[in-house]
């Protein structure tokens with residue numbers, strides 16, 4: 379059984395086709411990197427996967443079940459979509475308590491565990507409105523992870539994190555994946571995804587233009603270095619003589 383299965387997924391906003399006939403199959407335990415430029419259609423796809431907006435065409439199956447038909451497995455799903463929403467006047471812990479009750483969770487340890495895991499202990503009693511962007515993002519991730527869901531859907535979760543934070547979150551996600559969690563993660567930064575994903579889907583102007591296993595990625599990426607020199611013509615000549623392909627781009 380696939381964890382996520384989507385056939386001919388399309389979303390139109392008036393004249394704009396934001397998502398164009400995408401099909402996806404995500405296996406259990408996979409970390410699927412959904413890569414695309416700003417405006418490619420990542421968030422729209424994720425919103426449809428979570429039932430937040432209706433596709434113009436296509437159905438979503440999570441754990442083999444159609445989410446539009448009495449779907450009762452949302453407690454197996456954790457998500458973070460775009461900017462984190464939190465109650466600004468509540469502390470980090472209180473925000474997580476609200477979520478704990480909304481999810482009808484019972485094991486009180488889950489809150490403290492996730493606070494520790496996401497290194498939010500120092501901010502436990504800080505109101506959300508005073509958190510830095512990075513820590514706000516951690517709070518969003520804490521909500522997504524707290525109930526240890528089988529499927530995590532994360533829209534650009536590294537946004538706002540510093541390099542050390544990115545590494546920490548990556549480690550947490552890899553660890554979760556090793557324990558069997560399936561992760562669907564979007565990003566517009568190839569490097570971020572390449573270090574994490576087991577499979578990558580590239581979305582461009584609403585279309586899924588390529589899917590790659592992570593091992594294939596290294597061979598597929600065209601490595602380029604853009605340099606500016608005092609004499610570009612001479613540099614091209616010199617590189618050519620040393621069997622390195624080079625050309626002068628549009629900006630000279």
Ligand SMILES: Nc1ncnc2c1ncn2[C@@H]1O[C@H](COP(=O)(O)OP(=O)(O)OP(=O)(O)O)[C@@H](O)[C@H]1O
Pocket residue numbers: 391394396414415416417418419420421422423566
């Ligand atoms: N509610 C909406 N109404 C009209 N157009 C929308 C709506 N939501 C998204 N779009 C458009 O759909 C396209 C895809 O947007 P989407 O937010 O899915 O892209 P994205 O890949 O997530 O980009 P980003 O990384 O910037 O968030 C964009 O052109 C966007 O302007």
